[in-house]
Amino acid sequence: MGRQATGRGRNPRGQGDRLRAEIIEATLRLLDELGDDEALSMRAVARAVGVAATSVYLHFTDRDALVLATLRRCHDDLMRAADRAAAGADDPAGQLRARVLVLGTWSSRHPGLYRVLHESAVNRRPEMSFRHEVADSTTAAVRRCMDAGLAPAGDAALVALDLRAAVHGAVALRLSQPQLDWPPLAAQLDRFLTRLVGLRSADPAPATDPHREPQTPAPPPARSGEH
Structure with a gap:
């Protein structure tokens, strides 16, 4: 115990922000x-960082x-990753x-x-x-698809809410029932995009995207009864 508390020297003046960042990382x-x-305790965090709880x-x-x-x-890290991935796509459908x-x-990798x-x-x-930023960014992405004619016109906020509910439901079920014969997540998400958003084009994620799963062709878009 004493070894963990003394294994780290005092932060030089001006490096308090570094310790704060290390605490958050831990x-x-x-x-x-x-x-x-x-179940988290401040003492456990202190031990992980190698400092006293004080x-x-x-x-x-x-x-x-x-x-x-x-x-x-x-949340900020996740939003930046989503923004980077979207920036590598060619059109609004691919960005969404x-x-x-x-x-x-x-979500599936960090349950x-x-x-x-x-x-x-x-x-x-x-x-x-700040959690509303995910909803706002998804709504904006759906609206861009509608404006570009890549999805049927409609209430972008409502469509985005349906999409987010489907994605969260898929993730939650995969975590609670991993024994089921789940299809690749990318293929399931493509079905959500075509059936809930009505995408007429889905540009695959770039090969350099670290979050990409093995590519699965998107199913054909639904034609009738969408909105």
Whole structure:
């Protein structure tokens, strides 16, 4: 115990931000392992970083403040990854597909963080308003598809909500029932895009996209009864 507390020297003046970042990094790892922010302790975070618990409290007043900052970082990283993937697509349909694929694959690869991000009691705090950015960016991506004639015109916000509900449902079921014979996630997401959004074109994610699954051809778009 003493070894962990003394294994790290004092941060030089001006490097408090670095320690704060290391604390958040450690919390990300622990939350992904635990899948429950209520099971997280400040002492466990301090041990993971190699500092005394008092050092953690200098940056975060309590566990909820630490969890909130960590979820903010998690969300920002996820949004940047989605933006990068979308930037590599050729048209609005490909951009929407790339964005949804990143969100879906990240959630399936980080089940613990996914659960905390969506199930934590901290989610009910007004400071968690940044979560609306995912909804807003998805709605904007759907609207661009409609404006470009790549999807039937309609209520972009409602269509985006249907799409997000389907993606979250698919991820949640895969996590709770992994024994089922699941199709590749990319293929399932393509079906959501054609049947819920009505995409007439789905540009595959670039081969350099680290979130990409093995390519599966998108099913043909639905023709009637869509909106």
